[in-house]
Amino acid sequence: MDILIVEDARDQRMILTVVLKKQGHRVFEASDGYEAIRVLESHPTIRIVISDWMMPNMNGIELCEAIRKSHIGYYVYFILLTGKSDREAVVEGINRGADDFINKPVDFAELNARLNAGIRIIELKTALENKIETIEKDLECAAETQARILSEPAKIQQVDFNWYFKPSRYLGGDMFGYQALDGETLSFYQLDVAGHGIPSALFSFSLNNILREDGSGSVIKESFNEPPFYRIRKPDEVLVSLNEQFQAKPEAMLYFTMAYGVINSSTGSVIISQAGHPPPLWLKSNARCVETISSGGVPIGMMPGMSYENTTIQLQPGDRLFLYSDGVTECENQAGEMFGEQRLESLLGSTFDSSIEAMISRVEQEIVSWTGADVFEDDITYLVLEWQP
Amino acid sequence: MPFESKSEAGYTIVSIDETRLDASISELFRVYLFDQIDNGSNNLVVDLSLVRFMDSSGLGALVAALKKMGGEGKLKLAGAQPAVLDLFNLTSMDKLFTIIPSVAEAIEEK
Numbered sequence: 001m002d003i004l005i006v007e008d009a010r011d012q013r014m015i016l017t018v019v020l021k022k023q024g025h026r027v028f029e030a031s032d033g034y035e036a037i038r039v040l041e042s043h044p045t046i047r048i049v050i051s052d053w054m055m056p057n058m059n060g061i062e063l064c065e066a067i068r069k070s071h072i073g074y075y076v077y078f079i080l081l082t083g084k085s086d087r088e089a090v091v092e093g094i095n096r097g098a099d100d101f102i103n104k105p106v107d108f109a110e111l112n113a114r115l116n117a118g119i120r121i122i123e124l125k126t127a128l129e130n131k132i133e134t135i136e137k138d139l140e141c142a143a144e145t146q147a148r149i150l151s152e153p154a155k156i157q158q159v160d161f162n163w164y165f166k167p168s169r170y171l172g173g174d175m176f177g178y179q180a181l182d183g184e185t186l187s188f189y190q191l192d193v194a195g196h197g198i199p200s201a202l203f204s205f206s207l208n209n210i211l212r213e214d215g216s217g218s219v220i221k222e223s224f225n226e227p228p229f230y231r232i233r234k235p236d237e238v239l240v241s242l243n244e245q246f247q248a249k250p251e252a253m254l255y256f257t258m259a260y261g262v263i264n265s266s267t268g269s270v271i272i273s274q275a276g277h278p279p280p281l282w283l284k285s286n287a288r289c290v291e292t293i294s295s296g297g298v299p300i301g302m303m304p305g306m307s308y309e310n311t312t313i314q315l316q317p318g319d320r321l322f323l324y325s326d327g328v329t330e331c332e333n334q335a336g337e338m339f340g341e342q343r344l345e346s347l348l349g350s351t352f353d354s355s356i357e358a359m360i361s362r363v364e365q366e367i368v369s370w371t372g373a374d375v376f377e378d379d380i381t382y383l384v385l386e387w388q389p
Numbered sequence: 390m391p392f393e394s395k396s397e398a399g400y401t402i403v404s405i406d407e408t409r410l411d412a413s414i415s416e417l418f419r420v421y422l423f424d425q426i427d428n429g430s431n432n433l434v435v436d437l438s439l440v441r442f443m444d445s446s447g448l449g450a451l452v453a454a455l456k457k458m459g460g461e462g463k464l465k466l467a468g469a470q471p472a473v474l475d476l477f478n479l480t481s482m483d484k485l486f487t488i489i490p491s492v493a494e495a496i497e498e499k
Contacts, residue, residue, distance in 0.1 A: 194445035195412065250456040253419075253449030257480070276480035296481035299445075302452045303485055330444070378444075 001119055002043065004028045006036040006051035006063065007081070012104075016050065019108055020115075033058025037066060046076070047122050048115065050102075053082045053093075061096050068097040075125055077118040081106065139170040139198075146201060149208055151177050157265035159186055160386040162356045164364055165379075172379035173200025173256075174325045175208050181232050184266045187213075187220055190323040190383045191258035192277065194299075203254050210242075219245075235260045235273030236308040239300060243275070243308075248301040255301035259323050268315035268387045273308045275300045278326050278341075281348060285318035288352050290345045293321075315387045320356070322348060327378035328363075331371050339370050356384050392421045394430075398496045401430035410440045410447035419450035423457060431462025434495045438468030443476055455485060463487065467495040 003025050007013040010031070017027045028043060030036035032055045040046055049067070051060040058066070064078050079100045080093050090101055099121075100114050146167070153162040161178045173193035180186050189211060193200040210219055219241050222231045233241070238260050248255045259280050261272035272280060276299035282291040293313065298306045315321075324344075331339050347366055351359040363382065368374055391407045391414060403425060407414060425433060435451065437443075455464050465487040469477060477488060489495040 192445075194449050248449075248453075248456075250423075250453040253446075253453045255445075255449060255452070257445070278479070296479060298481045298484055299448075303456070306484070326445075 001048060001115075001122075002026045002028065002045040003048045003050060003115075004030060004036060004039055004043075004046045006030045006033065006049060006055070006060065008032055008052060008055045012052075016106065016111075019111070023112065032056055033060070033063035033066065036063055037070075040067070040072070040076070044072075044074075047074070048077045048079065048118050050079045050081060053080055053089075061093060061098070064093075064097045075122065077122055079114060079118065136170075142198075142201065143167065143170040146171060146205070149205065151179070154178075156180050156186055157184065158387060158389045159263060159265050160356055160388060161188070161383070162360055162385075163381070163383045164360050165381045166376060167201075167379050168327070168376050169197065171197060171201035172381070173197075173204050174327070174379040174381040175204040176323070176381060176383045177208060177211055178383070178385070179213050181213055181221060181262070182230075184264055185232055185262055186265055187211075187232075187260070187262045188323070188383065188385060189258060189260040190277070190325065190381060191256050192325040192327075192379065192381070193256040194253060199252070199254060203256070207242075207246075207256070232262060234310055235262060235271050236310045239273050239275050239297070239308040240306070243298075243300045243306050244304060246301045247304055253301075255299045257299045257326075261321075263315075263385070263387065265387070266389070268317070268319070268389065270313050270315055270321070271310050272313070272321075273297070273310050275306075275308060278324055278329060281322040281324075281345065282313060282315075283320040283322060283348055283352070284316065285320070285352060286316055288349070290349050292341075292345075317387065317389055320359075320384055320386045322382060322384050324382035325379060327376060327380040328367065328382060330378060331367055331376055331380065333370050334372055339367060343370075356386055360384060390417075390421070392418060394425060400432045400434050400496055401425055402434045402436055402492055402496075404436040404438075405440055408439060408441045410437075410443040410450075412444065412446040415444075415446035415450045418447070419453050422450065422454040426454060426457055426462075431458060433458075433463065434465045434467050434492055436467050436492050437473055438470070438491075440473055441470055443473050448476065448480060448482070451482075452485065465489055465495045467492045 005013055005016050008031050013029055020027050028039050030039050034057055051063055053060040060080050067076050078098045080098045081102055081104055083104045176190040178188035193203045220233055220238055257276040259274045259277040261270055263270045274295055275297040279292045279294040282293055293311055295309045295311050297308045329339050329341050394401055394403045467489045468491050
């Protein structure tokens with residue numbers, strides 16, 4: 001173990017050094033707090049500091065506080081040497097960041113025992129850090145997997161799709177997708193599993209699979225043995241069927257909000273249904289206004305037997321739909337104020353002359369400058385589609 | 390503990406002494422509600438009047454309690470502020486809960 005001894009009395013420092021070296025430790029020396037900090041900075045392997053209390057320039061307690069306040073990325077175990085044996089001094093030292101005490105004159109058997117206690121703690125911390133590192137690597141792998149299953153921006157039939165997706169930590173509970181169901185019908189959705197992290201992400205992965213046309217289930221398409229062999233389920237039917245399939249347990253409320261729609265790519269007719277999701281926004285290119293497609297709906301998984309509503313709208317060429325998760329509107333600035341729907345709508349209202357890509361990065365920039373950070377509290381996702389026949 | 394409960398007119402009234410019912414306390418809140426239910430309370434009124442913001446985890450805790458009661462007994466939500474009411478409207482919580490302006494009215498209403 002690499003140990004730093006901080007002691008202004010040269011003879012005492014030397015005795016300690018000799019004793020600790022004999023026990024196999026690598027020993028560094030400093031004669032006051034300032035020198036100690038320089039030695040620590042140039043030797044990041046030092047994990048234990050044994051420091052005298054009373055020293056000129058910077059005393060032991062001040063040194064301890066300086067170490068605790070510094071940005072060293074590892075823990076330094078701090079033992080104070082003291083002639084003061086009164087309780088108050090011990091309490092003060094521990095309150096100000098010291099880990100242990102040894103009274104002077106030093107009893108070497110005691111010193112050895114206390115050092116071993118410190119080494120145990122440092123080893124536990126190292127083991128813990130290694131485990132955390134392993135978990136973080138796993139999470140990064142999972143995040144890469146998640147990024148791979150997201151649909152690529154694409155033009156399918158007459159409809160352009162693009163999106164922004166940023167999980168709050170490594171993994172998100174948000175998901176979205178779009179696909180052709182036949183030669184003129186496309187489905188699209190955006191969902192938000194409550195909470196974030198691993199359970200929500202795993203759930204969103206499996207939902208992503210179920211909502212694929214080639215998925216094993218028939219949540220979105222019903223098949224028959226006779227022509228035309230299939231029927232595309234209406235959005236409200238899809239939500240009802242998901243709701244019956246995925247009832248959350250009271251002990252672990254893994255439920256989700258969702259907006260699901262189908263668009264006829266030749267006529268521009270859209271049917272959309274929602275389950276407690278923020279209402280999609282309709283950007284009307286001729287009128288240059290933003291309209292909310294609101295209709296409530298209980299989030300999926302909360303309660304069996306729920307029904308959902310279909311809303312039908314007729315797009316005009318160049319119209320866009322903007323589907324988003326509540327992470328967009330609920331992100332807060334430094335003062336704790338939320339971004340909010342009003343701000344989002346007026347922002348989108350100023351993007352009619354922008355390409356979809358430009359609009360997506362505009363929204364991102366506004367959110368980043370609102371929060372003043374590029375790491376968000378909640379997952380942030382939005383999906384944009386444009387009908388351009 | 391930011392939650393308190395008292396009995397009044399056959400109801401157990403649970404109040405939340407926090408302005409945010411979010412992921413940081415929702416699990417505690419769920420456990421607290423479950424304890425009330427396990428201790429035999431089957432007429433619950435949750436006083437939300439201090440809560441200015443609720444997120445999906447807060448909503449989850451309320452619904453979890455409702456699910457646990459399994460149709461036996463009642464769970465009323467009282468005193469929701471505008472932002473919380475917006476969340477209830479968005480998620481059609483009126484289909485699941487009785488939502489009432491104040492605790493006093495929740496108790497009077499039979």
